[in-house]
Amino acid sequence: MSDYKPTIGLEIHAELKTKTKMFCRSKNDPHSPKANTHICPVCMSFPGTLPTINKQAVQSVLRVGTAINGTLADYSEFDRKNYFYPDLPKGYQISQYKYPLVSGGVLRDIEITRIHLEEDTARSQHSDENKSLIDFNRAGVPLMELVTEPVVHDAKTASLFAQELQLLLRTLGVSDANMERGEMRVEANISVSRDDTLGTKVEVKNLNSFKSVEKAIEFEIKRHITHIESGGSIVQETRGWDENKQSTFSQRIKEDSEEYRYFPDPDLPKLHLSDIPEFKLEALTDSLPELPWKRRERYLLLGIKPEDAEVLVRDKIYQDIYTSELESLESKETLMAGIQLLLSDLRGVTPTEQQLANLKGALSVAAQMYVGGELSSSAAKQVLITILEKGGSVEDVAAKEGLLQVNDDNALMEYITEVLKENPTVVKEYTSGKEAALQFLVGQGMKKSKGSANPKQLADLIKRELS
Numbered sequence: 001m002s003d004y005k006p007t008i009g010l011e012i013h014a015e016l017k018t019k020t021k022m023f024c025r026s027k028n029d030p031h032s033p034k035a036n037t038h039i040c041p042v043c044m045s046f047p048g049t050l051p052t053i054n055k056q057a058v059q060s061v062l063r064v065g066t067a068i069n070g071t072l073a074d075y076s077e078f079d080r081k082n083y084f085y086p087d088l089p090k091g092y093q094i095s096q097y098k099y100p101l102v103s104g105g106v107l108r109d110i111e112i113t114r115i116h117l118e119e120d121t122a123r124s125q126h127s128d129e130n131k132s133l134i135d136f137n138r139a140g141v142p143l144m145e146l147v148t149e150p151v152v153h154d155a156k157t158a159s160l161f162a163q164e165l166q167l168l169l170r171t172l173g174v175s176d177a178n179m180e181r182g183e184m185r186v187e188a189n190i191s192v193s194r195d196d197t198l199g200t201k202v203e204v205k206n207l208n209s210f211k212s213v214e215k216a217i218e219f220e221i222k223r224h225i226t227h228i229e230s231g232g233s234i235v236q237e238t239r240g241w242d243e244n245k246q247s248t249f250s251q252r253i254k255e256d257s258e259e260y261r262y263f264p265d266p267d268l269p270k271l272h273l274s275d276i277p278e279f280k281l282e283a284l285t286d287s288l289p290e291l292p293w294k295r296r297e298r299y300l301l302l303g304i305k306p307e308d309a310e311v312l313v314r315d316k317i318y319q320d321i322y323t324s325e326l327e328s329l330e331s332k333e334t335l336m337a338g339i340q341l342l343l344s345d346l347r348g349v350t351p352t353e354q355q356l357a358n359l360k361g362a363l364s365v366a367a368q369m370y371v372g373g374e375l376s377s378s379a380a381k382q383v384l385i386t387i388l389e390k391g392g393s394v395e396d397v398a399a400k401e402g403l404l405q406v407n408d409d410n411a412l413m414e415y416i417t418e419v420l421k422e423n424p425t426v427v428k429e430y431t432s433g434k435e436a437a438l439q440f441l442v443g444q445g446m447k448k449s450k451g452s453a454n455p456k457q458l459a460d461l462i463k464r465e466l467s
Contacts, residue, residue, distance in 0.1 A: 004228075006221045007198055008158050009113075009150035009189040012165060013143050014175045015120060015182075016060050021140035022119040023051030023094060023268075030123070030138035031181060043140035045090040050267050053078070057142035058271070059278055060174035061101045061117050064144065066284040067168060067291055068112060070105030076271040078117075082261045087122040087134055094119050095145075097262040101273075108164045110157075111149040118143050123182075144175070150189065150198065155217035159210045162186050167292045167314055179208045186213050191234070192224045199224070200234040204248055207241055216241045219248055303332060308343050317353055318342065325363040331371065337380075338367035345381040346388065355388040362387050365394040378451050379403040406452050412461055415448040420465065431466055438462060 018028050024042035032038055042049045065072050079097040095118035102115035122139040126132050146165065152158045166184055169175040177184040186207040191199035204220060207213045224234055239248040273279045290298075292313050299309035312319050326338040342363060346356075366384050369375040375383065375398060383397045398404050406412060419441055420427055430437035438459060445458045 003194055004192045004221075004225050005194070005196070006153055006190065006192050006217075006224075007150050008152040008155075008217060009201075010146075010148045010152065010158060010161065011187040011189070011203075012146045012162060013120075013185045013187075014146075014165075014169055014177050015184070016057050016142040016144055016175050017173065018054055018056045018060070018142050020054060022054050022057055022117070022142040023140060026140065028141055030120070030141050032137050035133075035135040036137060038137045039139070043089070044136060051094065051265075053268060053271070054142055055278075057117060057144075058101065058273075059284075060142075060172070061115055061144050062273070062279055062284055063172055063174060063287060064146075064168065065102030065105060065115055066281065067172065067288055068105035068107045070102040070112060070115065072273065072279075072281060072284075073099060073101050073103070074272065074274050075099060076101050076273060078265045078268045079262045080265050081118075083259075085121070086132070087124050087139070089122065089136065089139055093121065094265055094268070095262075097257070107168070108157075108161050110161050111151055113147040113149050115144060115146045118145060150191075150201075155214040155221070158188060158217055159214045162213055163210055164292065170316075171289060171292050179210070182208065188213065188217050188220075190217055190220045190224070192221060192228070200236050202234065202236065203238045204241055205238055205251070212241055212243065215246060216248060219246070223248070303336070304339060308339055311343055311347070317356060318347070321356060321359060321363065325359065325361075326367070329364060329367070334364075334367050334371045337370050338363055340377075341367060341370075341380055341384060345377075346384055349385060349388075351388050358387055358389075358391045359384065362394050369394060369398070373407060373454060374398075374405050375403065376405050376446075376451055376453075376455060379405065382451070402450060403452055405454050406449055407454050407457060409457070409461065412445070412449075412453055412458055413465075415445045415453060416458065416461055416465060418448060419444040420462075427466065 015030065020026060021028050021043055024040050026040045026043050027038040029038050042051055062072055076096065076099045078094050080092040081095045081097070082092045084091055096116035100114040100116035103113075105112040105115075120138050120141040120143040122134050122136045124132055124134055148161070152161065166177040169177045169184070175183060179185070187203055187205045188207065189201045189203050191201040193199040202220060202224070204216045207216055220239070227234060235253070237253050238251045240251050241248055277283060296309055296313045299312055300306065304312070312322050321342060322339070326335055326342070329335045329338065362384060366375065366380045370377060370380045379398065382401070383394055383403055386392070386397050386401065387394070423441065423444060426437045426440050430441065441462050442455055442458050445453055445462070446455060
């Protein structure tokens with residue numbers, strides 16, 4: 001099986017966050033709990049209606065293209081993609097074929113073929129009584145489609161690419177790209193071959209999680225190879241993914257583009273993008289925030305661990321806390337202490353967004369007090385957890401809870417005297433050369449002090465006392 005080379009191309013759809021739909025003024029709210037409330041004669045394709053182009057949707061796609069260094073079209077147009085399906089009110093879909101908004105570009109070292117703009121279909125709902133209902137709230141929602149070159153050769157790379165695209169869309173604010181809600185859908189074109197020629201491709205549609213992307217691609221690669229090895233040939237078709245069975249299933253024979261009978265939509269104007277000030281490259285570039293890969297690189301250059309940098313890049317809540325609380329800290333030691341408290345100690349207790357808001361002004365102070373020896377690491381964590389739940393300042397909570405670190409030799413010696421008296425066997429082990437016994441004695445001292453003792457100072461004093 002290792003003789004076969006898999007080749008994967010991805011097609012990813014993402015619903016765009018615009019106020020209105022792609023070609024009408026109906027509200028863009030496909031998840032409305034009440035079906036068929038955000039519709040109008042245009043998106044329902046009543047006779048005599050005319051579509052108009054959503055400028056914000058076009059700008060969103062051009063911003064994505066600018067971020068990945070794609071070539072932005074100077075001329076573009078919309079086409080009719082003709083096919084019949086119950087969730088398609090017009091009997092055709094307005095899409096783009098020959099003149100996409102963006103050509104080329106690179107994301108995660110994977111070459112992009114094109115990015116174009118189209119309208120989404122309605123949502124079919126199937127009941128247990130063998131009835132099918134259609135909610136047209138989604139019909140006409142702006143839908144961005146990104147197509148990669150067939151240059152991916154394993155399932156993990158495909159999944160990581162989709163994750164990076166989701167992150168980019170969220171960073172740009174053009175889509176929430178929530179896969180579970182259908183706001184981002186991944187389709188994988190998969191083939192295998194023994195040489196550099198491409199085999200017969202099979203498309204697996206509507207994968208709604210990154211795990212499903214990996215599992216479906218891995219399944220298809222094995223299915224192709226097993227089928228070929230047994231003397232069969234692969235049929236070009238569209239398949240679905242059964243999450244329960246962890247396998248793909250045949251849906252229909254794959255159509256060629258000719259079968260859609262594309263032609264320019266006669267009701268929509270041609271777009272000369274360079275004539276529109278907001279669509280000029282300079283304006284689009286100025287509109288971009290710090291891009292995920294640049295932010296990731298900046299964090300890594302600061303010495304932040306890759307796994308922590310990834311959290312800060314992907315999770316906006318923690319990213320905002322880092323920016324407001326830690327980014328301005330001049331001491332690298334204090335910065336690292338703050339990141340440890342935020343991402344290891346506090347994130348582990350899964351605080352709510354409201355609780356995290358209580359950290360304002362507290363995290364940096366706790367990190368500084370820890371580095372300055374005023375709080376132990378456990379005390380700093382305990383103080384911040386209290387602040388998460390009840391609010392307050394670090395200094396007040398630490399004082400009230402008796403968590404300020406004790407650095408006074410005389411006070412520490414009182415704890416040490418009690419510990420040595422209560423643990424004669426461990427004392428003997430240490431004096432006999434068992435270094436590990438020292439940590440036990442330090443731990444007992446920390447208990448006596450309720451975590452307020454300076455552990456390093458405790459260790460030094462115990463060594464001195466037993467020398």
